[in-house]
Amino acid sequence: MENLREPHSPVLSTVLVLSAVFLTISVVANDPDSLQDFCVADLNSTVNVNGHVCKAADLTTADDFSSAILKTPAEITSKLGSLVTLASVATFPGLNTFGVSMARIDYAEGGLNPPHIHPRGSELLYLEKGSLYVGFISTENKLYAKTIKEGELFLFPIGLIHFQLNVGKGPAVAIAALTSQNPGTSKIARALFASTPAIESAVLQKSFQIDDAEVKHLMDVIAKT
Missing domain, CATH: 2.60.120.10 (Jelly Rolls)
Known part of the structure; x- marks a missing residue:
């Protein structure tokens, strides 16, 4: 019997690939899913991971x-x-x-x-x-x-x-x-006017169309809030 299915068009293939990529990105857009029942963070661990090392399950209690x-x-x-x-x-x-x-x-x-x-x-x-x-x-x-x-x-x-x-x-x-x-959390005013070290004044002057004196005043005020 003659195959009546038409071959996939390049446009359709591209759409399918992009859709798959989008779905993959969407899945990992927030914190990843857990692979176990729980993983109480061991805040005393010196091991660096993207998150926290798990506390031993036999040391975990309801208080956790x-x-x-x-x-x-x-x-x-x-x-x-x-x-x-x-x-x-x-x-x-x-x-x-x-x-x-x-x-x-x-x-x-x-x-x-x-x-x-x-x-x-x-x-x-x-x-x-x-x-x-x-x-x-x-x-x-x-x-x-x-x-x-x-x-x-x-x-x-x-x-x-x-x-x-x-x-x-x-x-x-x-x-x-x-x-x-x-x-x-990044507070906008503090990020711009109270960073460590301070942003060059020229950047803030041009961004907000203010002079150096006003930049210094805002840095002083916002650092105290």
Whole structure:
């Protein structure tokens, strides 16, 4: 019988290859899947790996999978009026290899969690108390922002600049879930004006169209926040 199937076209083959590559990239875009039931981090190990070495299974207890780190309200001393308490693998070793972490953010009245990014995780924010003006900026420089109330959620995509400002009366409290055991945080202002060593003033002058005196003033102010 004559073979009625048409041969694959070069375009179709290319599409299939690109699709396979995209799916592969998507799979490894966040923390890798665990290959065992658990891997409580051994924070005392001197072995360097992409993550943490596992604590011996026979030394693991139920306490390794429990933490009260987010229970207590933070004492806010920052001039920004906010404080983030992060339950990541560094403070909750049981999270190792699970690709998740959580944070508690306490805000004084008018407090700000300043513009920052998480290079390794998206963030889902749940507002437990108060009222927040929240938002993120896309790579096309578009702002997505709104005021959220108690019981509402807001999503911040991985790697995008985002912020939260307490616009209610009194303090506010939010709980955030992140898609990495170690999402990382880079505060934009501190990264630019309080790095170690300092960025050359000319870079900041041209970037922000300000003079050297203004750069030095911002470096001094932001280093103290």
